[in-house]
Amino acid sequence: MVESCLALLNSRGVTFEDLVECVVFLQKPYFKELDMEEVKRCVQSVLEKREVQHALLTGITIDMKAEENDFGNPELVEIIQRDYGLYGIDEVLAYGICNLYGSIALTNYGYIDKVKPGIIGKLNDHNGVQCNTFLDDIVGAIAAAAASKLAHSQEETING
Amino acid sequence: MVESCLALLNSRGVTFEDLVECVVFLQKPYFKELDMEEVKRCVQSVLEKREVQHALLTGITIDMKAEENDFGNPELVEIIQRDYGLYGIDEVLAYGICNLYGSIALTNYGYIDKVKPGIIGKLNDHNGVQCNTFLDDIVGAIAAAAASKLAHSQEETING
Amino acid sequence: MVESCLALLNSRGVTFEDLVECVVFLQKPYFKELDMEEVKRCVQSVLEKREVQHALLTGITIDMKAEENDFGNPELVEIIQRDYGLYGIDEVLAYGICNLYGSIALTNYGYIDKVKPGIIGKLNDHNGVQCNTFLDDIVGAIAAAAASKLAHSQEETING
Amino acid sequence: MVESCLALLNSRGVTFEDLVECVVFLQKPYFKELDMEEVKRCVQSVLEKREVQHALLTGITIDMKAEENDFGNPELVEIIQRDYGLYGIDEVLAYGICNLYGSIALTNYGYIDKVKPGIIGKLNDHNGVQCNTFLDDIVGAIAAAAASKLAHSQEETING
Numbered sequence: 001m002v003e004s005c006l007a008l009l010n011s012r013g014v015t016f017e018d019l020v021e022c023v024v025f026l027q028k029p030y031f032k033e034l035d036m037e038e039v040k041r042c043v044q045s046v047l048e049k050r051e052v053q054h055a056l057l058t059g060i061t062i063d064m065k066a067e068e069n070d071f072g073n074p075e076l077v078e079i080i081q082r083d084y085g086l087y088g089i090d091e092v093l094a095y096g097i098c099n100l101y102g103s104i105a106l107t108n109y110g111y112i113d114k115v116k117p118g119i120i121g122k123l124n125d126h127n128g129v130q131c132n133t134f135l136d137d138i139v140g141a142i143a144a145a146a147a148s149k150l151a152h153s154q155e156e157t158i159n160g
Numbered sequence: 161m162v163e164s165c166l167a168l169l170n171s172r173g174v175t176f177e178d179l180v181e182c183v184v185f186l187q188k189p190y191f192k193e194l195d196m197e198e199v200k201r202c203v204q205s206v207l208e209k210r211e212v213q214h215a216l217l218t219g220i221t222i223d224m225k226a227e228e229n230d231f232g233n234p235e236l237v238e239i240i241q242r243d244y245g246l247y248g249i250d251e252v253l254a255y256g257i258c259n260l261y262g263s264i265a266l267t268n269y270g271y272i273d274k275v276k277p278g279i280i281g282k283l284n285d286h287n288g289v290q291c292n293t294f295l296d297d298i299v300g301a302i303a304a305a306a307a308s309k310l311a312h313s314q315e316e317t318i319n320g
Numbered sequence: 321m322v323e324s325c326l327a328l329l330n331s332r333g334v335t336f337e338d339l340v341e342c343v344v345f346l347q348k349p350y351f352k353e354l355d356m357e358e359v360k361r362c363v364q365s366v367l368e369k370r371e372v373q374h375a376l377l378t379g380i381t382i383d384m385k386a387e388e389n390d391f392g393n394p395e396l397v398e399i400i401q402r403d404y405g406l407y408g409i410d411e412v413l414a415y416g417i418c419n420l421y422g423s424i425a426l427t428n429y430g431y432i433d434k435v436k437p438g439i440i441g442k443l444n445d446h447n448g449v450q451c452n453t454f455l456d457d458i459v460g461a462i463a464a465a466a467a468s469k470l471a472h473s474q475e476e477t478i479n480g
Numbered sequence: 481m482v483e484s485c486l487a488l489l490n491s492r493g494v495t496f497e498d499l500v501e502c503v504v505f506l507q508k509p510y511f512k513e514l515d516m517e518e519v520k521r522c523v524q525s526v527l528e529k530r531e532v533q534h535a536l537l538t539g540i541t542i543d544m545k546a547e548e549n550d551f552g553n554p555e556l557v558e559i560i561q562r563d564y565g566l567y568g569i570d571e572v573l574a575y576g577i578c579n580l581y582g583s584i585a586l587t588n589y590g591y592i593d594k595v596k597p598g599i600i601g602k603l604n605d606h607n608g609v610q611c612n613t614f615l616d617d618i619v620g621a622i623a624a625a626a627a628s629k630l631a632h633s634q635e636e637t638i639n640g
Contacts (some may be wrong), residue, residue, distance in 0.1 A: 110590010248423030270430010
């Protein structure tokens with residue numbers, strides 16, 4: 001299922017490399033030198049988790065249905081299309097991902113969601129054709145989760 | 161928006177009274193006599209919360225689109241239609257509701273989701289025509305939230 | 321650190337076997353035959369997780385300090401000693417464990433916390449000498465997490 | 481109980497005004513002019529919530545016991561004194577507060593926890609005499625919760 005998740009991400013304009021860049025943004029301040037192979041392994045491992053795949057597929061599908069004006073009542077469609085600030089279901093799905101990786105992942109997510117580096121900023125400034133309401137939060141959550149995994153794994157290398 | 165939420169619940173077979181019954185199921189063991197007006201006020205108050213409304217509208221809309229075989233890739237549609245045990249996004253949305261009402265709400269939800277009293281059992285034993293994958297969890301979460309609100313408000317009456 | 325966690329559990333009256341029994345209670349309905357070696361591996365794996373160890377050590381230490389009337393202001397000590405129903409920090413710590421194992425773990429925890437099988441019931445009916453306010457929730461959370469891990473791992477065996 | 485919470489905060493170097501400043505930091509970008517009376521009402525309202533009070537009292541008491549080398553095994557005391565990066569129980573308590581205020585509160589918390597404005601930075605750079613491991617996260621969580629409440633209440637003023 002990891003292939004269909006990556007294919008869906010690509011079709012919405014997000015590459016594996018974009019995810020890696022977000023992890024680097026989050027973890028660079030804490031490491032003299034980042035092991036890029038380890039960063040990639042962490043991203044891959046997050047994408048292989050069943051719950052992450054389910055959140056990703058469900059969230060992006062909501063974006064796509066909202067974009068087609070085909071997701072229930074018109075008020076809900078408009079809320080999602082406009083990425084209305086007090087609609088928090090996209091964040092709820094993102095927390096469903098982050099929670100699996102502990103408290104560092106949640107803090108990372110809150111930070112990246114405000115600062116919007118790289119692809120997350122691009123998704124957020126979208127031209128209005130593509131709806132990215134869930135997508136930007138899912139990308140942020142996957143990056144935050146991978147960054148947390150990296151922090152824990154490096155620690156084990158140092159102390160283990 | 162509370163009216164459109166109740167209308168949507170009704171159209172899927174859930175009444176306000178069903179929600180009240182679930183709260184009674186949860187809180188009866190802790191009270192000699194339940195104040196039914198207070199129970200209703202708690203249910204109403206939960207339904208008036210914006211985040212609850214968003215979760216309810218989003219979750220039930222996913223059910224309806226899955227039922228129409230119109231929610232993204234066929235594998236995801238099948239997972240939702242079958243209410244596959246390891247698909248947890250319905251629970252993630254339910255926790256988004258419960259979290260707003262504190263730890264008692266979460267415990268209540270876990271319990272009601274296993275025991276499946278009243279309408280929750282009926283929704284779960286559906287005939288296969290209507291997809292209730294998100295609906296039963298949302299009903300459980302609203303009841304659990306209202307029961308937690310009741311527990312806190314009664315305590316204030318006693319101690320306040 | 322897993323040894324000091326197990327030693328602390330033992331000193332408070334909880335054995336590894338007690339944890340295994342709680343997992344069996346939770347998962348028996350879903351399996352014709354439970355692989356007891358796999359159940360034990362799941363419990364062990366949960367206990368080896370750093371965040372779980374931190375929650376366990378912190379929670380049980382609070383119990384012990386409250387028991388000694390040596391945990392801050394007397395009102396707080398009394399709340400913890402009496403396991404006051406609206407004090408939810410013990411559950412908050414438990415959710416910190418369960419969240420790492422996904423939504424099945426949270427539902428399992430809510431259920432086991434209400435039904436109180438085996439050791440959890442014993443801890444809850446304590447004689448008043450030992451304070452188990454955090455301990456019973458931590459035991460429930462570890463069992464719920466291990467049961468969730470078991471559910472996911474068995475699924476992989478069947479489908480993989 | 482709100483008075484004893486504020487007294488405890490004061491005794492650890494945090495004033496009501498410090499909390500207000502953190503909320504202003506979080507919400508300024510979203511408002512032309514902030515209603516300072518409304519900001520104060522939001523902070524006060526968060527402090528009056530029972531679960532918030534319990535988290536605050538419990539967390540600060542752990543800080544104080546760790547500071548006195550009197551919180552269980554020496555390894556745990558050292559972890560808390562050093563505010564070890566992979567000890568996440570302080571964040572778990574903070575999330576217990578934020579969850580009550582919805583997804584905006586969680587995002588705000590993640591952001592403020594990284595940027596450390598005002599009092600949070602001061603607490604974090606403490607001189608090593610006072611242990612602020614839980615305190616800085618609790619302050620951040622209260623501010624994040626109040627900011628979320630403010631965002632929701634202003635919206636109601638505009639749309640209501």
